Amino acid sequence: xxxxxxxxxxxxxxxVIILTIxxxxxxxxxxxxxxxxxxxxxxxxTARIVAFWAFVIGAISDFFDGYLARRMNLVTNFGKLIxxxxxxxxxxxxxxxxxxxxxxxxWITIVIVTREFLVTGIRQLAAAQGYVMAADxxxxxxxxxxxxxxxxxxxxxxxxxxxxxxxxxLLFGETGFWLRNALLWLSLLLTxxxxxxxxxxxxxxxxx
Numbered sequence: 001x002x003x004x005x006x007x008x009x010x011x012x013x014x015x016v017i018i019l020t021i022x023x024x025x026x027x028x029x030x031x032x033x034x035x036x037x038x039x040x041x042x043x044x045x046t047a048r049i050v051a052f053w054a055f056v057i058g059a060i061s062d063f064f065d066g067y068l069a070r071r072m073n074l075v076t077n078f079g080k081l082i083x084x085x086x087x088x089x090x091x092x093x094x095x096x097x098x099x100x101x102x103x104x105x106x107w108i109t110i111v112i113v114t115r116e117f118l119v120t121g122i123r124q125l126a127a128a129q130g131y132v133m134a135a136d137x138x139x140x141x142x143x144x145x146x147x148x149x150x151x152x153x154x155x156x157x158x159x160x161x162x163x164x165x166x167x168x169x170l171l172f173g174e175t176g177f178w179l180r181n182a183l184l185w186l187s188l189l190l191t192x193x194x195x196x197x198x199x200x201x202x203x204x205x206x207x208x
Contacts, residue, residue: 006074006082008061009061009083010086011057012061015055015058022050052159055094056151059147059151080132084123088120091112091147092116104153111191112191119139122205122206131205133198139198141194153180
C-alpha cells in the first residue's frame, strides 16, 4: 500500500504540518508590511518563507503522486482516498490563513471548506458501500486554481516587495490585483460547480 505515489501523498500531509507550525510562529500584525524583516523580526519573516515553500512543495507533490501512480500502474484505493484528502487539508489551511490576513473574504473560505467537508462525507458514504469516488476533471481544475491563488497570496505574505521583477509588479500593482481576484473567483466558481457535480453523482449513496 505504501508505494512511491502514496509516500509522496503522505509527504504532502507532512508539508501541511510544517505549514501550520510556520504560520503559527509568524504574528499577524504586520503581515503585508513593506519591510517585514524590520517590523516583525527575522524569526517571523523566516517562518513565512518556510510556510510558503512548504505549501509550494505540497502543491508540486499533488501532480507527481497522481502522475506516477498512473505511469507506474500503482493506482490504489488508498491513494484515491488519501490524495484528495491531503489536497483538501493543504488548501483549507492556506485559505483560512489568507482570510485571517485579509487576502481572501471569509465567506469564500467558508464556502470552500464546506464544499471539501461535504465531498469528503459523500466519499465516505460511497466507500462504505464499496465504491471509491476518485477526483474528476472539474475537481482537479478547482484544485489547480486554488493552489495558484494560495501560492500567489503566500508569496505576497512571505516576500513582500523583496522580490526581483516582475514579481513585485505582478503581486502589488494593478496587474497583481486583477490576477489575484481572477484566480480567487475562478477557484470559487469551480468549487461550487465541482461540489454540485459530486452531490449529484453521490446522491445514490446518500439515499443508501
